Amino acid sequence: MPMTATDTHRAIDAVWRIESARLIAGLARIVRDVGVAEELAHDALVAALEQWPESGVPQNPGAWLMATAKHRAIDLVRRNKRFERKQEELGRKFEAQQSAAAPDLDAALDDDVGDDLLRLVFTACHPVLSTEARVALTLRLLGGLTTDEIARAFLVSEPTIAQRIVRAKRTLTEKQVPFEVPRGAELAERLSSVFEVIYLVFNEGYTATSGDDWMRPALCEDALRLGRILAELVPQEPEAHGLIALLEIQASRSRARVSATGEPILLLEQNRALWDQLLIRRGLAALARAESLGGARGPYALQAAIAACHARARTAAETDWNRIAMLYEGLAQLRPSPIVELNRAVAIAMAFGPQAGLDLVDALAGEPSLQSYHLLPSVRGDFLVKLGRKREARAEFERAAALTRNAREQALLLERAAACGE
Numbered sequence: 001m002p003m004t005a006t007d008t009h010r011a012i013d014a015v016w017r018i019e020s021a022r023l024i025a026g027l028a029r030i031v032r033d034v035g036v037a038e039e040l041a042h043d044a045l046v047a048a049l050e051q052w053p054e055s056g057v058p059q060n061p062g063a064w065l066m067a068t069a070k071h072r073a074i075d076l077v078r079r080n081k082r083f084e085r086k087q088e089e090l091g092r093k094f095e096a097q098q099s100a101a102a103p104d105l106d107a108a109l110d111d112d113v114g115d116d117l118l119r120l121v122f123t124a125c126h127p128v129l130s131t132e133a134r135v136a137l138t139l140r141l142l143g144g145l146t147t148d149e150i151a152r153a154f155l156v157s158e159p160t161i162a163q164r165i166v167r168a169k170r171t172l173t174e175k176q177v178p179f180e181v182p183r184g185a186e187l188a189e190r191l192s193s194v195f196e197v198i199y200l201v202f203n204e205g206y207t208a209t210s211g212d213d214w215m216r217p218a219l220c221e222d223a224l225r226l227g228r229i230l231a232e233l234v235p236q237e238p239e240a241h242g243l244i245a246l247l248e249i250q251a252s253r254s255r256a257r258v259s260a261t262g263e264p265i266l267l268l269e270q271n272r273a274l275w276d277q278l279l280i281r282r283g284l285a286a287l288a289r290a291e292s293l294g295g296a297r298g299p300y301a302l303q304a305a306i307a308a309c310h311a312r313a314r315t316a317a318e319t320d321w322n323r324i325a326m327l328y329e330g331l332a333q334l335r336p337s338p339i340v341e342l343n344r345a346v347a348i349a350m351a352f353g354p355q356a357g358l359d360l361v362d363a364l365a366g367e368p369s370l371q372s373y374h375l376l377p378s379v380r381g382d383f384l385v386k387l388g389r390k391r392e393a394r395a396e397f398e399r400a401a402a403l404t405r406n407a408r409e410q411a412l413l414l415e416r417a418a419a420c421g422e
Contacts, residue, residue: 238295
C-alpha cells in the first residue's frame, strides 16, 4: 500500500528526530560552523519534503539526507574564498560521490559519526555560553527539537528561545570556538559542562519548576537519549555512566509519580509495581559500570547510588536510609551545597527520627540561596507534622505553596496545609 503525503511527512519528521544530530555534526566538521551546518541540514530537510512525497522515502533516509547536505556543504566551501585552500582537497574527496550515478550513501552517513557527534556535544555545551543558551542549543542541535518545542517545554516565549539560539551560534562564531574534542585538563572541565546540561534538561522534565504539570516526560526522554549517546561516545568516562544510571533509575518512577488526574504522588506513597523494571536494570548496570571504572565517588554516581537504594527496596519501609544518609554525607563532602544538606536532612530524619532532621534544617534557615526555595519550608513542615506540631507545620506548607511556581505542587502543599488544621 503506497504511503500518503501525510505518512511521508510523518516519516520525514521521525527521520529528522533520529538523524539531525549526526547530520549537523558531520556537516560542522566540513564547514567548521555549527550555525551554517544547521542551515545546510535544514536545506536537506526541505529537499526531502519536496522530493520524498513524489519519489518515496529512500531505503536509507538518514544517508540520503547526509549525502544531499554534504553536496551542498561542498558547494558552499567552493564558493567561499576563505576556504580556497580546502577547495581542491574537498573537491577531490567528494567528486566521486557527486559524479557517480549511485553515490555511496552508507559511507556518507557513517564516516566519523562518533567523533563528529562528540565534537558537536562539546561545542553546543561550551562554557563560553550561558547555561540557558547551552540547554537551548543542545536541545536544538542534538535533540532535534524545534524552537517552538523548546519554548513550550520550558514555558518560555518562542522569540526568547530563538534569540538564545541565534546569540549562542553567533558567540561560538565570534569566539572562534574550535569544532573539536578538548584534551588534557580541559576535557574534564568541558565534560562537566556537558553533564550539567543533560542533568538540567532531565530535572526540568522530572519536576517542572513552573506551569500546570508536575512532569514534562518529553524533556526526560530527550535527556535520556542525550545521556545514552554521551555514554557511548566516552565509554571510559565513569561519570558519563554515573549520570545515565541516575537518569535511568529516576525515570523508572515516572508512571508512579503522577495520578490519573495529574496530581503529584510523593516517593514513599508511590505504587512500586508501576516502576519500570527495565529502566531500573539499565540504571543499575550503568552504575556498576561507573563503579568498575573507579567512579563510585563521582557526584552523579553517588546520586545514582542513592536512587539505587530506593530502586532496590521492595517497599518504602525496606529503604536503607542509613546508607542513603551516608551517601549524602559523601556527596556533601564532594559537592558541598545547601540543597545537598537539605536532602541529607531528609535521610537523617528517616534514619534517626524527625527531630534529628529538623535540627539540620533549622541550621540551614539562614542560607541566602534557600530563602526562596520552596522545598525548605516543605521539608520542615513534614518534620513538624511527624513531631505533632501541626500548627507550625501548616504555616510552613502555606509558605512553601506561596514560593513554588508549579500549580500541581502548589495544590499538593495547600492540601497538606489544610490537613494540618483538621
